[in-house]
Amino acid sequence: MIFQFLSGFPLALLGAAALVTISMPSNAADPPAPRRVAQAAPAPVTSPPPDVGARIMVTSPEQAVNLALARAPILRSAEAGRRAAQGDLVQAGLRPNPEAKIDNQSFIASGPYRGGSPLETSLGLSQRIETAGKRQARVETAGRALALTGLDVEAARLDLVREVVRALAGAVASARAVEIGRERVRLADEVLRATRARVEAGREPLVQQRRAEVARETAAVGFERLQREAAEALRALSVLLAAPRVEISAARAAWFDNIGPRPDLAREPALPSSQLDRARLNALVDQRRAELDLQRRNAVPDVTINGAVSRLREASQTATGTAFILGLSVPLPVFDRNQGNILRAGAEVNRAEADAERGRLYLDASLTDGERRLDQSWRAADSLRRIVLPAAGEAAASAREGYAAGKFSLLEVLDAQRALSDAREQLNAALLEMQQVRADIARLRGRAATPTPASAPAGRQ
Structure with a gap:
């Protein structure tokens, strides 16, 4: 629709009318662009980069977790993702920009129009008006994405807490395994010395000395392997803490020995x-x-309103005039009706719903399995600490004393030492599994829990 007014309208009045056209709302249902969106979530203040050359002494899970939360780059990455989503939310609430247009008719002409001024000069503005509530839908979509990234940041924090606790428990268990291996080597040395003395005295054949030497070398090889595993565990912990070198004191890790009361599987709901x-x-x-x-709203065409002021001149340059032009354009949805994007978005909804159903089943199964493993590891640690380890220690000491007095054979001594070392290793493994499973359960329940030390190791009363 085009209206031409060839009467001389004042230029200022026509310009004001064009600006009024531009300021028209894009949709009656659209809310005004909220100014607070750009200011709602200021970027958090980031701490300066940590001193990566410092050596860190970790004494407790709380300290390790606090260090990781302050230093780990994965949290800075998650926060950057949330700030990016905030930018998307700001951009989603903005309206389309107006467009300016200048037209000169007969700018280059021939014949009677050569060398003269243009017959028509137009100055126009156009504004695309969004329909069907597109801007409101964009803001809603961006807001949902921002909420999701906020949950992702919290999940990254809880994942980091779980991994730090698991890595610290693994480092402590590896250090204690080294001590167990060192004790096994020491006991093997004692048996080897006693065997050599008995062989030299003629009370044992030489084959018994060879057997004791094999046991000692086997213990030494195992000790070297445990040392390598302990170094690997410390490196894994240092990666989580963003530190080149980390040290721990396994002897002072009272929290690692605290098994607490027996887990009650029916105490906490699903x-x-x-x-x-x-x-x-x-x-x-x-x-x-x-x-x-x-995407469904994007299928509705937008409307573009045009407003222009034209200066008209006849070829004889004897008459001039001013015209005000209004235009309205609407795309015809003949071919592109956004069918592909709608189809893709619908499939993404179906996939998200299926993934959500599968994820809920996995979470429930993981929690049930974790609680069962926690109960089993607690019972194993309690039994090993109260019954097995004291009995194995007494049996090993009696076997060594009896072997020196000639009451037991070397094979019996080696079996007693092996039983003692196995009991210590099993207790260490049970404590490690219990601490790591506790960290897994805390993560499943959405908690940033860390082990706590106790004045005395708790167990069955």
């Missing part, structure tokens, strides 16, 4: 719907549904 991982699954479904709604 995971609630507000649990972090469940909330992430639900948030992803909501975000995909918002994206589908946006």
Whole structure:
């Protein structure tokens, strides 16, 4: 629709009318662009880079977790992702920019129009008006994405806490395994010395000395392997703490020995719907549904309003005039109706719903399995500490004394030492599994729990 007014309208009045056209709202249902969006979530202040050359002495899980939360680059990466989503939210609330246009008719002409001024000069503005609530749908989609990234940041924090606790427990267990291996070598040396004395005295054949030497060398090889594993465990912990070198004191790790009361499998209910991982699954479904709604709204064509002021002149230059032109353009959705994007968004919704269902089943199964493993490791640690380890220690000491007095054979001594070392290793492994499973369960329940030391190792009363 084009209206031409050849009467001389004042230029200022026509310009004001064009600006009024530009300021028209894009949709009656669209809310005004919220100014607070750009200021709602200021970028957090990041701490300066840590001193990567410092050596760190870790004495407790709380200290290790605090160091990791302050130094780990994975959290800075997650925070950057959230700030990027905040930028998407700001951008989603912005309206389309107006467009300016200048037209000169007969700028280069021939014949009677040569050398004269243009017959028509137009100055126009156009504004695309979004329909069907597109801007509101964009803001909704970006807001859902921002909420999802916020949950991702919290999940990254809890994952880091779990991994730090697991790595610290593994480092302590590896250090204690080294001590167990060193004790095994020491006991093998004692048996070897006693065997040599008995062989020299003629009370044992030489083959018994060879057997004791084999046992001693086997213990030494195992000790070297345990040392390598302990060094690897410390390196894994140092990576999580973003430090080149980490040291621990396994002898002072009272928290590692605290098994606490026996777990009550019926004490805590299953995971609630507000649990972090469940909330992430639900948030992803909501975000995909918002994206589908946006793509459906994008199928509705937008309207573009044009306004222009034209200066008209006849070829004889005897008459001039001013015209005000209004235009309206709408794309015809003949071929492109956004079918592909709608189809893709619908498939993404179906996939998110299926992933959410699978994720909920996995979370429930993981929690049940973790609680069962915690109960088994607690019972193993309690039994090994109260019954097996004291009995194995007494049996090994009696066997060594009896062998020196000629009451027991070398094979019996070696069996007693092996039983003692096995009991110590099993207790160490049970304590490690218990601490790591506790960290896994705390993560499943959405908690940043760390082990606590006790004045005396707890167990069955």
